[in-house]
Ligand code: UD1
């Protein structure tokens with residue numbers, strides 16, 4: 001009925017309009033703030049260019065702040081009816097919104113700290129865990145439903161549902177850690193960090209819009225409140241970060257993005273679908289495992305190498321003695337080599353030259369040296385194809401595994 005459609009769609013339209021304002025504000029703010037960042041020593045050099053100008057770093061904090069401010073101003077909008085009617089105020093929904101904001105806000109702060117202080121690897125795991133605590137607490141108070149429905153094929157062993165209890169909270173915390181870091185390590189060429197995040201965000205948006213007609217519309221409406229301003233502010237950032245980059249987004253942006261996706265996935269109860277939109281990041285993570293866990297030496301930067309003669313990008317490499325590898329590492333690398341997943345060259349004296357294990361380098365190995373702007377486009381096309389794949393598995397698969 002119309003009353004219902006009104007309640008569902010009006011706040012979304014308002015959120016949409018505010019998001020458009022946020023877009024133009026971000027577009028205006030970033031150029032003005034660039035020099036301030038350089039003055040504050042927040043800059044990096046673009047390793048894939050001839051010149052080494054100072055490029056301001058961590059501009060994700062600007063788009064992130066506008067994103068948060070838009071949401072702060074938006075807070076009363078979904079609740080205006082209750083405020084005017086002065087009855088049945090939905091405190092649980094309200095506290096969810098605030099906790100989600102608190103988690104994202106916390107992640108923005110910690111991400112910025114990482115950019116300024118250049119933290120170690122173990123902190124990168126710790127930060128998102130800390131930032132997700134407010135959210136998990138609210139989840140506990142509001143739902144505390146850690147019951148999961150078992151997929152049909154496994155019901156013979158586990159029954160219809162299982163209460164995961166604490167394990168479910170650990171899963172949610174790990175989801176935040178994964179989403180944040182997975183975006184951060186699929187990085188290093190202009191526009192890739194924002195580009196992939198935008199594809200994921202738009203996929204979530206489309207999924208939410210489809211699901212607005214379903215019984216869980218409230219969760220998807222809630223998710224849209226976050227995703228719309230996220231998309232527009234990131235789009236503005238993309239304008240400056242795309243090739244040739246005028247600004248870098250910093251870890252601030254990667255953390256903020258991952259946390260936003262984890263938050264809407266957790267509160268909206270669609271975290272498995274969210275993960276489906278992370279297929280390239282999951283592949284990149286699995287491929288990176290030997291280097292992430294230091295089984296194979298991992299240099300500070302793994303981004304592709306700029307070739308000054310051809311102006312194209314070659315895969316970057318890590319060089320080590322074969323004797324440095326322990327047994328597990330040797331086994332994994334033997335598997336990788338037999339599947340032709342790596343470029344592996346061995347000298348007579350046992351010195352190994354192997355490409356850094358990232359999806360970006362792997363794509364270059366497959367298609368040959370590529371110009372930076374084309375490489376970003378190809379990787380974003382892969383991301384889009386994976387989202388299409390995600391949609392085409394999500395719906396048919398759901399009916400195979402669950403009664404929908
Ligand atoms: C992650 C990656 C690292 C990669 C880096 C690039 C892992 C474990 N870590 O580290 O391999 O090299 O991201 O972002 O996989 N930069 C460019 N062009 C770009 C973007 C970044 O040259 O388009 C360079 C700039 O010098 C910039 C720096 O990368 O200052 C930022 O790196 P940072 O985000 O601090 O690296 P990490 O996230 O720690």
Ligand code: MG
Pocket residue numbers: 184187250251254
């Ligand atoms: Mg980074």
